[in-house]
Amino acid sequence: MRGLSSERAPVPQDPAGASHPAHPIPFGRAPGSNGLAAGAHAVMAGVTRIFGSAVHALGPVDLELRRGEFFSIVGPSGCGKSTLLDVLAGLSAPTDGTITFEGKRVRGTVPDGVGVVFQEDASFPWLTVRDNIGFGLRRAGFRGPEAEDRVRHAIDFMGLNDFAGAYPNQLSGGMRQRVCIARTLVMRPRLVLLDEPFGALDQQTRLLMGDELLRLWRASGATVLLITHALDEAAMLSDRIGVMSSRPGRFIEIVETGWPRDRTSAIAAEPAFGEVTTRLWNTLREESLKAMASQRRVAG
């Protein structure tokens, strides 16, 4: 296992070096099987987002996501994390700067190959688990045996076999979130953006879901960007963690964990895990105090 390393912005350039999964891939393809060279997968260059004339929410931000990596973002509340994700996904236009995904400019719409999972339970209450998971496929015109096969695999992979015909109100919060994740991943995105997907879950379920997310990440070969408030979650799951400043959010440190690709939540028992979380907290503490002080000024 490599040791912890950390650096201050700017973000380094490096090939992905992702290993190929040895088992079947229910949700996607092996890294590189789309014919694209390893390296930068998505790039934000000089990106800012200003709301109206007064709220400078983000940036300037430079970020290079490496193909197949698991990258998490932590930062003080209100620093612009969700704004960054929205802009990267093409859901919101940047005020300045450029975003590219697989070498193409992102403008106005979510590019083909990008999937987004939000914190709030986005399952459709009137559809069964099976139909929820197949929703995007049907909308994209996938029908017949291939679509059915993908949905069946997804249900199986997520351990939802006994609930395929159930409705969301018959499921636990963790299961509903699994349905939402499966619904995104069944589209086989090459870049998955997750905004606090486990925010509403209890600690135990979060840990289990984290392991599941790692399993999916390995199986799909996708690049993952996760936004989280939980430092231990970021430390446990990620290859790299970007720490953002208080608003307007910028990257003040990128921590590289050096975890092996086949890691699980058991990594939390390693001494190096404590080093990662301590480093994150040391950087974040000062920024969180700044954010709280400025919120107090606004309130007062």
Ligand SMILES: Nc1ncnc2c1ncn2[C@@H]1O[C@H](COP(=O)(O)OP(=O)(O)OP(=O)(O)O)[C@@H](O)[C@H]1O
């Ligand atoms: N549509 C909008 N119009 C005006 N201001 C906005 C809008 N969306 C976000 N903001 C502001 O931009 C700033 C960043 O918000 P954002 O939601 O990106 O932060 P965050 O880091 O994700 O917050 P949290 O950690 O609390 O979820 C905040 O001050 C927020 O009030």
